[in-house]
Amino acid sequence: MRVLGLETTCDETAAAVVRLKPDGSGEILADEVMSQIAAHAAYGGVVPEIAARAHVEVLDLLIARALEKSGVKASELDGVAAAAGPGLIGGVLVGLSAAKGVAVAAGKPFLAVNHLEGHALIPRLDGRLAFPYLLLLASGGHTQILAVEGVGEYVRLGATMDDAIGEAFDKTAKLLGLGYPGGPAVEAAARDGDMERFALPRPLLGRPNADFSLSGLKTAVRHAAMSAAPLTARDVNDLCASFQAAVVDVIEDRLRVALGLYRQRGGSAKALVLAGGVAANAAIRAAVSRFAHSSGLPMIAPPVRLCTDNGAMIAWAGIEKLRLGRTDDLAAPARARWPLDPKAERARNNKA
Ligand code: KG4
Ligand code: ZN
Secondary structure (H helix, E strand, O other), rough: OOEEEEEOOOOOEEEEEEEOOOOEEEEEEEEEEOOOOOHHOOOOOOHHHHHHHHOOOOOOOHHHHHHHOOOHHHHHHOEEEEEEEOOOOOOOHHHHHHHEEEEHHHOOOEEEEHHHHHHHHHHHHHOOOOEEEEEEEOOOOOOOEEEEOOOOEEEEEEEEEOOOOOHHHHHHHHHOOOOOOOOHHHHHHHOOOOOOOOOOOOOOOOOOOOOOOOOOOHHHHHHHHHHHHOOOOHHHHHHHHHHHHHHHHHHHHHHHHHHHHHHHHHOOOOEEEEEEEHHHHHHHHHHHHHHHHHHOOOOOOOOOOHHOOOHHHHHHHHHHHOOOOOEEEOOOOOOOOOOOOOHHHHHHHHHO
16 A cells, blocks of 8 residues: 655645555654755744645645655555644645545545644554553644544643744744754753753643643743843853753643543553654653653654654554545545544533
């Protein structure tokens, strides 16, 4: 089984071809990613209209390249998948329309993949991670802890009430003049910093629910930066290290509560999994790994290249759906919002 996957929900344009091997694992035959970082850098964040146009400009080329590198012709594909949301709607429409076009032209099944499901399922690519598992999904737009029971079966145990963790990294970087995207820049600066220099808050620490709140931490970084101004390179490193240490503490505490809630309900996760762009962070990977082992669970995180947005995760999620016979209609809409656990979303809205 071979599936083409397209990703255009944010600022990476990506096309990949993944093959399902007889042993149940996946092999990435081609994985083309073109980042739009340069196009957005001047604005300190992603500009939706620029993103959508940039996807239009390069997607055809990336699809052609992915097919060529994989040695698979469109007529030899078993399915064509695209991230149908959640994300910036202009970009989502570009990838979704292109995938539908290829599917129709080649006469192949079409798969509308939830971008978050791509992050949630790519850790299964090596064929060794079985359901159910506990997942911390942390990216630029989302932060949630989910019980992953199966393909399409997600129970949300907690989520951020304000900023996503990746967003907090991005905003901290912007504030400190480290540019965009912020995660890798903050992590690099933190490596040379003193994490005990600034006493920053650990929001929601010890709370009995597994939610996150990052906006207070972000504000505390701003105040600390203002009182230390003018900032030297050393100040910036220390602020980054102190910020990252606070995030690490919060993640560990929230995971502890989530695992407790999950086990109380009789859940029997086989692993603790970390996914999404933030999972590229070595300090966070190490902390989650420590916590997992202390809880008697193996910790699994995809290779760094598969943590940030890519086409392979969309192709793989497409394979996971296709092998269950869950193909989609060509009328499948582009969705700006698309929760993995609609029940949790409804409960949250009712509360608000
Ligand atoms: O999953 P992703 O590529 O795109 C979204 O779906 O949002 O995640 C991007 C986010 C950005 O906020 C970026 O700053 C963050 O992941 N990120 C990191 C690191 N690499 C990427 N955050 C912390 N440390 C990193 N090394
Ligand atoms: Zn993502």
